[in-house]
Amino acid sequence: MDLGLIYEADNVHTGASAVVLMPGERAQWEPTEAWRLQVCSQVVPPYVALEVEQAPSHGQAAGALGHARPADHGGGARGDEGRGAHPLDP
Numbered sequence: 001m002d003l004g005l006i007y008e009a010d011n012v013h014t015g016a017s018a019v020v021l022m023p024g025e026r027a028q029w030e031p032t033e034a035w036r037l038q039v040c041s042q043v044v045p046p047y048v049a050l051e052v053e054q055a056p057s058h059g060q061a062a063g064a065l066g067h068a069r070p071a072d073h074g075g076g077a078r079g080d081e082g083r084g085a086h087p088l089d090p
Helices: 061-065
Strands: 005-010 017-022 036-042 047-054
Touching: none
Parallel strands: none
Antiparallel strands: 005 017, 036 047
């Protein structure tokens, strides 16, 4: 699956470092609306999360990625034992 190209970048307004993902020629996705996300990670318990900072008024977090949330098949990254372990508890 071709998700696109990843670039290291700097925000021209703030100077902050960034990682930018742009759809490639064969990518089957593209942004449909403007979103502002923050990436958070933690070592224990291990996870990486996209936290919504700003979304369209009708938006849902899965819309920022251009597709619906994957179905939970019980083999996810975190089972019930991890519930409440981080501030992004679903």
